[in-house]
Amino acid sequence: MSVTPTPAPRTPPRSPESGPDWEDLATTALLGTDRRPFTGADGAHGPGALLDEAALRTVRRRAGLLPAAAAPLPAAVAAEARPPLPEAARRRLGQLLGARGDQRGSAPDLTELLPQWLERANAHGYAPPPEHLPALLDAARGRTDLRPAVLAFAGVRGRWLAEQNREWSFVRRTIVAPPAHEAATSAPEDDERLWGEGLFAERVALLARVRESEPERARALLGPTWAKERAEDRLLFLDCLRPGLSEADEPFLEAALDDRSRNVRALAAELLSSLTGSALAARMAERARACVGPDGAEATAAEAGAIAVEAPRACDAAMEHDGVVAKPPAGRGERAWWFGQVVEAAPLAVWPEHFGGASPAQLVARPVAEGWREELHAAWCRAAVRQGDAEWSRALLGSPVGAEQGATALAERARLLAALPAGERAAWVAGFLAANGLSEAFQLLSGCATPWPAELGRAVVDALNIARDAGSYPWSFSGVMGLAERCLDPAEAPHLEKLIGSFEENEDSKPAAGLYWTDVFHRLLATLRLRAEMRAELDGASPTDTP
Template identity: 30%
Template sequence: MDATVTAADGWEPILAAALLGAERAPTAPPGPLADLITEPDPGAALLARLAAGGLNHLAGLDLAPDAMAPLAPREPAGRDCPPAAAMRLYGLLGGGHAARERLGEWFDLAAAARMRPPAWLHQALMLQGRSLPEAARAVVGPELAWLAGACGEAPEDESDEAPDDWTAGSLAERRAAFAAFRARDPDGARAALEPVFRKEKAEMREALVGALATGLSPADEPFLEACLDDRAGGVREAAQRLLPHLPGSLYASRMAMRAATALVIETKTRLLRSATHDLVVTLPEDSPTLARDGVTPNQWEQRGGGIRAGLLRDILARTPLRAFASHPPRLWLELALRGEWSEPILTGLFETIARERDPDWTRAAIDLLAEACEGKVAGVRRTNELIGRWVRAVDLLPDAEWEAAVTELIRARKIEVVLAMLGSGPEAFSEGFSAALVDWLAFVTRGSDDLRRDLAKPWVIGRLGERLWPSDDVAASAAALAARLPEQEGDRLRPQVTALSETLDLRVAMRREFETPTEETARG
């Protein structure tokens, strides 16, 4: 033991007392430990000194040489938020599930204002570090990491980081690490995987193939084609899910050839008459090559024409839209809509349209379905399924175009269709669209009881409070609408509109709490 340490902590006098006897022990050196010894009996005093010295020794036993070195100063992450915003955060941290859902919005507002929670909230934030929303990392993450280091703890997010070595660890850890590798270097990750791929277990092979979705490119095609012959079904299915996203691949070409065999447009031209078009459909047969590409019969297939119609649907869902370049998108869609096999053909085509997001096909589908729902397409009657397809087609538009399309429906008083459209669309509406939508809600509430019941369906108003623009004007309009609705027993509409108004009021208040008063206001 280091003599300087033992002399400093009083251990040598205690040792001497133990050897010479308590009566002949030297007096205790001055210091905080000596002041604690009050026993008059020499033996009891020796034991007390021994206990105090032992505790003093153990207290510093695990300290590293630099344990008492000061930490690097913490750089401020921005201005403290106003007290009202801080109190709001404190309430959200201690609230229930609904309050915790609002945390993400609070941190988004803090990031936009370049503000941070005050220091007195850091302990509460640290205690709930793992359950904080992702938006909190940018606002308070560095400060919580600094505080954790000051307390000798590992930062909460260290364990969430994907390990660098994708060849070791659990299945989830390796998949995450490989996905991160793909994000950094797509070709390098695939090249590293190929030599060792066959040595992995089936479950791991499936997970690693699925991770190729990150950074997927035509360069991955040869590897994915080889995976179609893997002995594990999960690996084959993982490759079959990715290959349709490569429209220039051999896989896509095989599907295009099958689609060309199954669907043919025959054009007949007559003298002094316009040409007529017919869609000739040849349902495909099951085959091993078709099964290799992931199209297999469903023995329980009943809806839309049976097993072979299901094969046609799945082929079209994997066929690139370039395979139909011989005719305009509108012609393909209209002939399919009018034909006997409309359900499997349109379902398959719509899946491909949604994947490729081709603007010409998207616009053709929207226009055709709008006309069909208005009774302007011969031989096609309006159904709920048809309206549902129209809703899904409009949902493929960018947010601004979706709002423009629904605004036109509002102006045209297409109430039933607007009700259906509100089940999809952007997560957040613009201010102008929000104002128009609240006015429309007021118009519908003045309508018939049937319209009010339709408006009270869960998907219509349920999430509008989260999606409407949180401005004072929009919130005031919603509050006025809620106040005007009569209270009726069993009426679900008034509670829903009231909840919408309360949510908007809360969101407006949160934004107001981040506003800092001007100098003149502060002086006043």
């Protein structure tokens, strides 16, 4: 008698809901099957069973995915009103965008030439080639220093494109003035709507633009929303009032002295002290006169004696209201800290009057009693920069070739130079380089207008040549070399070319210094020539020259 074997029961098919859900699988994978054992539907254990289950769930999820409704198409971008780039400049832009940084040897660093190219293209009002917009936005995403120039060049089409890609969301946070042709079409009602609904960067750009042409309307925009703004936003909005500051701004700034934010109060006090006819400036002048005067009761104001200083002995509530910070930073004495803030905020015109008509140069030359000279001159330096006073800046700077500098600190000299006209500033730095070489040149050169005038450019090249002849290595002056590549006028190329082959090593030269300097000079020369080509490509068919 034969016995028919009973078939094994079939495992019913698993429903989509059976077994662990996806979150359970993910938690088990994170913890590991040693800490959270896993058993599959077929009785298998361990990591392999977990991976099999995850693969099954992945396929099931993909197979059951239903198509979503298509998103609406973005609104069409406005037509570009600017003229296109010349063909040679278009090709050059592609070359600059495709370059890789950190180049070595004598080849120019193309990534450092892109900011100059953008500046000149924006000055001519060219429109960007559409095919280069993604690369331009990618470049700006990686380099914050490029963003304003890139967005000004990209225009409405670039901003429209950035809205389609979240990786370019920095555009929403970048403050940049709109192109001139866009600003001209702006109506007051459009500005008010943008002020009420726009992104922060758009609002700052709007306020800066309106401030330039209609200062009163800029303040009117600020008024209704001022109390509701965040402290950090109020600070930046208030800073937009700095250009074109006038007596009409005084009531608004006086009210800001009572702002709940310490930083806003400090900025309001700084702006008011820049208005030398303001009530705050007058209060500071009165305090400053009480602190500084002729040394000795028998001396008259007109005598060229020493200057006496009596620093404040307390910082009262009125001083704090006017922007004097009571608590000094670490390492500073209280009285010196208060004294510097008071003198810095006082109008510089008070001092010739207080000392019987003495000129700024005469006052700077006077001795200061009891070791207060450094504090007094530093405060005068800050006041000269704040008030943009060229006469006081000249007096405090002194001669660029003199052994004794009126403002001894390098940072103070750099700030004072900013108050001088561009040509005078360049001439002073050129004289400083001729007398002192490159050791302290970087910060001074950074503040000079570009391209450098011929006198300054020649002084930089000559100072580099002297440093090379001294036998030192060029990377000791890498900062100045970088500035020279960006700021030196390409017209200096012939002079530089003559110097390349004139070097002879001496006994004091560092090993192989001559070879390194040769590479550096070749790179500088190649960069100048390339900049000249870029300029010709952009200038050759300038839209501003077309009828």
